[in-house]
Amino acid sequence: MTLLVLMMAIGNASATASISISPESHTGLSPGETFSVDVDVNSGVDQLRAARIVLEYDSGAFEVIDIREGSLFVDKVLVAPGSGDDGGGMITYGFAGEDKIFTPGSGTLISIDFQVKDTSEGVYSIGFKEATLRDKNNEHLIGKATGSSVVVGDVTDDASTPLETIDLASQTKITSSSSSSSTSFVEPQLGYTYIFGFHPADYKTIERYGVVQNEESWSQNNLKLENELVTEFEGQYLFPQGKIVSIGSNSAGYLVVVFYEPLMVDQTEMDQIYGIIDRNAQDMDIGNVPVEFGEGTISEVSEQLQELIQRVQAMNEMELEDIMNNESSLYDPIVVATAGTLPQINTEKECWQWYFQDSYAISLNMSDEIDDYLQNGVLLSTGLSPDGYFEVKINEDTDANKKSLITDIYEVMNREATNVGVSEVPVVFKLGSPDEIEDGLMSTQEEASDEAQDTGNEAKATPGFGYLPGIVSLTLAYFMRSKT
Incomplete structure (x- = not known):
């Protein structure tokens, strides 16, 4: 019995998802030298749909020379807009698989070449600010993301100090393996395409309905459905008569409906709109249509509403x-x-x-x-x-x-x-x-x-x-x- 419990524990441990930087450390580097790291992903036994990382490094000590996409997602992958190095110590990358058949993933997400700048000796860390893995149902995978260390000059790295680690889907850094996990989740950077309106800069997901479709024809049906909804919603649900400012889809397989956040949509309104979408989808033989409702602010809308507010308030004086x-x-x-x-x-x-x-x-x-x-x-x-x-x-x-x-x-x-x-x-x-x-x-x-x-x-x-x-x-x- 003891052996069985031990084997089960080992099996569960090996199934935990992880993101890590390899190698774990570089030592004895000098100014002008280059070195490379890989960001490796292992989804364990879970199917992998999407991955997103935000990597931090010391831009005063290192310069990014090159970033190469790895082989984690072999076929049909979407790269999130804005992925890359900001030149100020932050590397952001997001990937999402386009295939409807997802499998457990293990491999390199990206490889990064750095060059050491003319800087003082010391021990530097390359770690994660954010790290997220999603399964086929767009749910967060549980696990950890572990960084690495880089030693410049003749400095001894204290191997007893644990590498900087965060929980997946968390922004809380952990200094030891016993630290508690965070519940602050971060949405992955999925690709969004709109046929009406546009994506607010501060977009956030409110609710998801339905089930992601597996049929190959879904992308074509989705586009047809989007166009039908623009026509049906016009005059009552689309801004300015309604609260909807955008209609489109995302790389996770959801039809996307975006509301203007200051108008404060409620659950009843979302249920009503989903009912209309579902009815149209059933006419196309699509059941349990996947819909993501989101919200955000739009500067153009706000500026014009504020102009009207100022006019009526001036009259009220x-x-x-x-x-x-x-x-x-x-x-x-x-x-x-x-x-x-x-x-x-x-x-x-x-x-x-x-x-x-x-x-x-x-x-x-x-x-x-x-x-x-x-x-x-x-x-x-x-x-x-x-x-x-x-x-x-x-x-x-x-x-x-x-x-x-x-x-x-x-x-x-x-x-x-x-x-x-x-x-x-x-x-x-x-x-x-x-x-x-x-x-x-x-x-x-x-x-x-x-x-x-x-x-x-x-x-x-x-x-x-x-x-x-x-x-x-x-x-x-x-x-x-x-x-x-």
């Missing part, structure tokens, strides 16, 4: 009716009435909620009644101002009683606003000439619509660039309604 005060900086001589209260907006989510959710719903719900006024020429246009209030332009030549007209129009707008949870919707009524409106507002509407359409096409053709049009123009494109 004054009263809406100041637009009619000829001593106010807001004074506009063509304004004949104001009603309601401007919303208090402090966050990007509140800004998005007002400009692209509530205002859109109000405009949509009142469209039938407002169209009657537009068609008979009483109103010239309605729209949402970038300053946060609705504008209604009344035909100055109309025979209708303007005071009664304003009361009736506001009653319609405020009723629809109340239905979406907004009280005292802010509205500014102006007088305008039909000739001016035809040339001015119509061209503005066409310009905004063209910009939105052109930018959307550009986004699909060039992910990550030019995806989001100016929100002010896009707001006009969504909300502007003109006499036709």
